[in-house]
Amino acid sequence: MKPFRIRLTIILMALIGISMTGAGITMAQLFKDSHISVLEENMSREIKLLSGTFSFMDTSSPDALNYYTEQAEKISSLTGSRVTFITKQGRVIGDSEKNPREMDNHSTREEELLAAKEGIGRAIRYSDTLDREMMYVAGSVSSAQGFDGYIRLSMGLDTVTEGLNRAWMIMAGGLVLLFIAATLVSYKVASSMTSPLEQITRVARRITDLDYDARVPMKRKDEIGQLATAINAMADSLQAQLKTIRDNEDLLQSVLDNMTGGIVMINAEGEIALLNRAAERLLDVKNSEMTGHSYKEIKHHYELTRLIDDGVSAGVPVHEERSIYNPVERIVRLDGVPMIQDGCSRGMLFLLQEVTEIRRLEKMRSEFVANVSHELKTPVAAVKGFAETLLGGGVTDEKTARSFLQIIYDENERLNRLIGDILELSKIESKRVQLECSPIHLIEFFDSVLETLSKVAEKKKITLSSDVPAELFIEGDEDKLRQIFMNLLSNAINYTQDGGNVRVTVVSIQKKDGTESVRFTVSDTGMGIPRKDLPRIFERFYRVDKARSRSSGGTGLGLSIVKHLVELHRGSINVESDLGIGSSFILELPLLQEENQ
Known part of the structure; x- marks a missing residue:
């Protein structure tokens, strides 16, 4: 943020510098125009004063040239201006700086032309005679003594330039001081604007780095304060949402970790996206080693892998049982369903349940029923057979009859013991027997x-x-x-x-x-x-x-x-x-x- 503060300070300083420079140029121009305007007015008044008080001589007189030259020099010493007398035809008949005889015709000079039209004419130009920039003011004068022409006063602009230079020097010094003051003020203003933004930026970066406890400690009521409030509210919302997400993730992870059935999630690219603990134990693999790898890498369970491959390839539900050896034989039921979201397949989810014990118990139950039937059948058949023999009257010998009756009695006792043991075993296995210790x-x-x-x-x-x-x-x-x-x-x-x-x-x-x-x-x-x-x-x-x-x-x-x-x-x-x-x-x-x- 500091480079931004420096850039902002430079921009403010540049704007102030441009403004001050523009103001200085404008003031200098105004100063120059005002000074020239005052000189022009003074010279115009002097011309008017001369036209009313000066003793003119007929310009056709032989002594006119000397007379006007001498008078021009006297007037110049009094006014500090160059004085020139010019006839209507543009001939110079007197000048305080140069011999009139050597001067060319002035009929085309700008100031004479304006004076002829307006009475007073002004022009600023470079003088080749004096080798400097001059201001010329000419006034049209007509006298009864025989003078009809122009009185022209001229003055070098050196004084104006010197004054302007002094003004520039003073202005430059003031500008430097003002620029230094403006620099300090600009830096302070930039700091007051950027410091809160720097603070907000630091907090935003901390939030980006998942530090959702970061807050902007700012109580301002302006727009920056509103921005800080919005950042804090965003952080509060993110923190609450993240807590909810983490709680849900922890709950989901707890459910997955404590499920008795194995969960295997395969993404659309055929890679294992998730294995829970039960699946790790059942398949004898590690989630950290298999996540991101193809399910085909579970090579030591070929039958199971082939069944998964069939389900993934076809994209249809799978409900099958397979035997795996890890290291003993275990029977696993595999239920797979496609994961469809917004009409697109996201892979498949498989539930693996070991049913070895269930199948063993089912087998034991079948064997138990068969054994019970067989065990009951033997005494029942014996009782029935001997009873039918006795009832048929085929046994007349009392000793044989008693022997048959004893067999019937013994088989009945055996049947009672068998039924009693079955009931006793059923009670014990169903956990309905309580110990009285x-x-x-x-x-x-x-x-x-x-x-x-x-x-x-x-x-x-x-x-x-x-x-x-x-x-x-x-x-x-x-x-x-x-x-x-x-x-x-x-x-x-x-x-x-x-x-x-x-x-x-x-x-x-x-x-x-x-x-x-x-x-x-x-x-x-x-x-x-x-x-x-x-x-x-x-x-x-x-x-x-x-x-x-x-x-x-x-x-x-x-x-x-x-x-x-x-x-x-x-x-x-x-x-x-x-x-x-x-x-x-x-x-x-x-x-x-x-x-x-």
Whole structure:
């Protein structure tokens, strides 16, 4: 802004200088014209005075030339002017400066011509005789003494020029002083005009640099003050709008970052414009690395990339599922829609949702329904078959009839157990089961459980034993824990040959994070579980030895119920087994349950 201030000062100074110079020239011209006019009037009066008081001589007299020359010299010494006597015919008969005999005819001189017409004539011209600029004033004079001609007075303009030069000197000095004063005033005026503009410009630049807190501290009421007020109002409006935009951006970013589905936005040029966190995790890429690059660079998901390419190329909605491997197989549903604005395509927006778990649950549901149907069908078919035989009268032997009735009764019991386990598992999986926790003295708890199973173990001559610390307590739902260990111990007894051992071991564990837990180990010396079956034994209706499981009265849901009840207590369960040696089920439960559990 300072160069502008300097330019403005120079312009003001130039205007003042031009004005002062023009005024000076005008004043000088007026001074010169006024001075010449005064000289002319004085010389005219002198001519008139001479015409009335001068003693004229007849111009035809032989002494006329000498007489008029002498008189001209006398008058010149008195007036300080050059005096010339000229006849009507233009002949010079007397001059105070030069010999009349050597002077040419003056009949054509401008001042004589004007004097002949108007009585008084004036002319200013350069005199070759005197070698300077002269002013000539001639008056027409006619005398009874025999003079009929002109009296001409002339005076050099040196005095006028000298006066004019002195005036110019004085004026120049005044102009210099005035110019200096004008310079200071101009600079101050320019500063008063540009300083507020400089301040406004600085604030405008700060606003341009996104500093929306900048304001113009100005209270003026003039146009500049109104401009400052407008700048401040604009900054307030921009700040409010920017805050709204940032709040909306933060809200949108928060929504995108916390969406469970992946969002991929592809612009009209086929470049990735946006990837949210879910898409980054799903595709195993980084938003910072992929933004601005072609979607075709997602090369390690070929099937997905090809589906995106089909949607982008055709510009039509896409609704498909594809499997990706990252590193395990994951099923992804891709929904893509074209982004249309003002009739023009802006690219496509894709929503990626992992449906692996949904499809797994759907498969499990289908398998569950099929397994339930199969498990229910077996006892129902048995009951129906034996009942039809009895009703048909084909069995007359009472012992055989009672055998059939016992089978019907056993199958009915098995059916009841199966239905009960299905209902129990359904309640647990739907989170409708609430724990009623209380302190449990574990040694008393296992004494009770083992006593309940002792009769079954005695029939197979299986030894039941436990190793439980005498003073160890745990917080949990006693009924649910009883259900867990009754299932585990019953399975251990069922799958252990006669004369084997089943043992329960309990130890307290201190974890690194300071929390305490209790580890339970239910081990047997049974047939063991093949390694290939270990990952699936907690699945519903999964049996290692299907024939033996049914013969033992198992429903195939026991271990699945156990796993859910353990997880309900925020615990974990694992199994270790060797064929022909035995199996060990290892449970780890927290010593204390959370209050909201």
